[in-house]
Amino acid sequence: MIDQSHERSVSFGLSETMKPDYDLLGQHELRLQLARNRVLHAHAAPVMESLHEQIANTQSMVVLTDPQGLILMSLGDDDFLSRAEKVALKPGALWSEEFQGTNAIGTAIAEMAPTTVHGDQHFLRANHFLTCSSVPIIGPSGKLAGVLDVTGDHRSYHRHTMALVRMSAQMIENQLFANAFPEAFLVRFHGRHEFLGTLMEGIAAFSRDGRFLSANRSAQFQLGLSLAALGAHTFSSLFGITPSAVFDHYRTAQPGLLKLCLNNGVRVFGKAEFQYTGLTLPTSIAAPEPAPLQTASDDGTNAAKMRMRLSSLRYLDTGDPQITALIDKLRKVIGKDISIMITGETGTGKELLARAIHNDSPRRSGPFIAVNCASIPETLIESELFGYEEGAFSGARRKGGTGRVLQANGGTLFLDEIGDMPISLQARLLRVLQERVVTPLGSTKSIAVNVAIICATNRNLREMIRTGSFREDLYYRLNGMVARLPPLRERGDLEIVIAKILHDDLNVERRLHIDPEVMGLFRRYHWPGNFRQLSNVLRTAAAIVDDDGHIRREHLPDDFLEDLSDIPAAPVMQLPSGNTRLDELEVSAIAAALRQHQGNVSAVARMLGVSRNTIYRKMQALQLQGKTDA
Incomplete structure (x- = not known):
């Protein structure tokens, strides 16, 4: 590769002993180029700062260029930056092969591959004191977005530098990818679940109807297809399930990882992210779409x-x-x-x-x-x-x-x-x-x-x-x-809220009823996900309810029932013998529960399976206010 680059350098009319072209863009022109590459610069800057921290005090610098090799930004040790400036290794300089001959930035662009150029491998002798490691940054469209480079004194070259640059470039690519498709859903996947959320995960983007949009390099590798070949596929043909099946998975109360089978037979774990606003997943009670209120029909x-x-x-x-x-x-x-x-x-x-x-x-x-x-x-x-x-x-x-x-x-x-x-x-x-x-x-x-x-x-x-x-x-x-806004566990209108969700939000065509046992379970539960979780539970139950329309225990999601099993059941109250009046039994039960929960009305309501309003009403009617502090 170096030999071929040297041949190209000669064909550009360069000689090894010539003085390089050190012309720099003016500040105004450089600002325009930064503006044109704002997205790249915004995602690359924090990654470059992190990379610089890892190589600090090693006589080196971190460089970002645009697709033509124009340096947009650089970070480095002050003493090395001053040396680099003597060969115009600074923002505003163009480091394509046409201008600088064989060098890591220009050669990485020409070869579209990670490139290290060490010492006298540089075509121009003026650059022989450098060692450079460059990695192309590929944008979501599959085209070159820029180059990330680490350049240092050739005497302090470290063999791990290229690995750091590769990882940093991949981080930038993944960030560019994740933010490039505002009206899509993303699937992150890998054969090992512990690699999800890391640089190794594959990321693929699809339209809401499952049409393929793009995939990062890791996804292309795992799928065994190029970006061009993937264009002929859909979500279903690549992962063996439909988009609606993924949506249903995330409608459950506590969805786990997706288990997917790639078109090449490899089984992977996955996560989906829904980027678009039109997806009808429950986010809150009766949340309307942010659509205009005037329509033609x-x-x-x-x-x-x-x-x-x-x-x-x-x-x-x-x-x-x-x-x-x-x-x-x-x-x-x-x-x-x-x-x-x-x-x-x-x-x-x-x-x-x-x-x-x-x-x-x-x-x-x-x-x-x-x-x-x-x-x-x-x-x-x-x-x-x-x-x-x-x-x-x-x-x-x-x-x-x-x-x-x-x-x-x-x-x-x-x-x-x-x-x-x-x-x-x-x-x-x-x-x-x-x-x-x-x-x-x-x-x-x-x-x-x-x-x-x-x-x-x-x-x-x-x-x-x-x-x-x-x-x-x-x-x-x-x-x-x-x-x-109080959490669901502190509210006394659970029955009304459930009715509204079932008949207004979920668009259920028939009338559904909650079994008394299920309502008791709902009252006991602490609802850490509040209305969003309640909507998910009801959506699942409504989908599998029997023809009689009564939601019973067997229609509730398994993970919800598992959570309930960890909550202690309400204690059985020992009723006084004799002709004790009913209101005195209520006094005894409520007073005991208040003592047990140190006056926490919400906890008492959950334990007894009634609303907080009921507890307050009984406290007032039976003149128990003084006992709430016990």
Whole structure:
């Protein structure tokens, strides 16, 4: 390979003793190239920093180039960087073979293969003091996206350097791949389950109907097919099951790993990630699709009206005193330019409440834009929120991208998992909220914006402020009113919630009934996944229920029943003998349970198989208030 590269160098008109072309791009042109390669740079930068830490103090540097060999970024030891600058090994320099002769960057591009060029293997004598290890970075489309390189003094070359560069390049490729298909589902797989989540896993992307989109290099190797050959396949032909079977797997309460059989007969373990928003998997009670409310057909209009009805505050008021009190407070602040912070455990329906607030507000005819701050990579969340100008980075739409803040103009912006927003972006968000203007990336023009802000988190933001991971000024700007959603185990409207899920959310055509034994199990259970988990359990039960429409114990998922087996059954109360009145028996049972659980009403309600409302009502009626503290 080195010999062939030397031959190419001669054909380019280069000689070994010539002075290299050290012309550099000007700062303006370099900034343009960085903008065109913004996605690559954003994903590569943290990986390069990690790689640099591993090779620090070894007289070397880490280099990132574009597909033509133009150096975009470099990190390295200061003393070596100064030596490298003498041969223009710095941002703005072009290191293709045409300009530099045989070198790891240019030769890796020419050969499309990992390349090490050591010492006098370089064509130009001026570069003989270098040893370079370069790996092409292949983009999701299968084309060259750039080159990752480690260059150092040839006297300090280490044979493990290439392995580090390979691993780092693969990490960048996987990150590029995972974020390249916003309207797809990804399958991660490997023959050994412990390799899932590592650099060794294969990743393949498919459209929602199972059409093949792309696969990373590990996936191509495991499937035994090139990217071009994979284009003729579907998800079913590659993995032996249908996409709907995968969706059903993830509708269970606690889905495990997928067990798949590749088209070449190899059995692998897998995980699926659903990237698109249109998948009808339960995420919260009656969560509507974020579709426009105006459609061309009557049926579409009726469906839109139904979505609106199912996401109003009135619909959410199902009889639990905590929820009723919360909704009463919300109705008083809606439309008064007061930011709302929704708190609560995962799965308690925070986005549903946010939609209901929007749909009952004066902004109901405007857009509702939801952003999950935890699901967007830190390197992309800035452009996702604030948008970007034309040509801001490679792969972007020709006319730029409108950020979520601008998309919400005239409506409501819902920032879910706000506690996961990078601290570096919190200051910019605060400025947007205070000044009501947005400046897209790569633009100098500010755009006025009028949005209502609703945030949600399951994290302790006050503790994050104390540790310096959340800005105090942003917290108080967002914290106009706190709306705490209680977990399912603390609510007293379980029966009504279940009825709504069965008959409104799951679109069950016939009327279903819950067996009393099952309802007792539901009341005992602690529901760590809250409404999301309850929806999954009911969806499974509704799918396999008998013709009589009664959901019984045998229709519940096995993992749910296994969890229940770990919860102690309610103790049998020893009833007093004689002509004891019924209300005295209730007093005895409730008082004993309150003592056992140290006054925890929620725990008592679960143990006795009744609602919290029932416990409170009995306490008041039987004048047991004083005993709750016992």
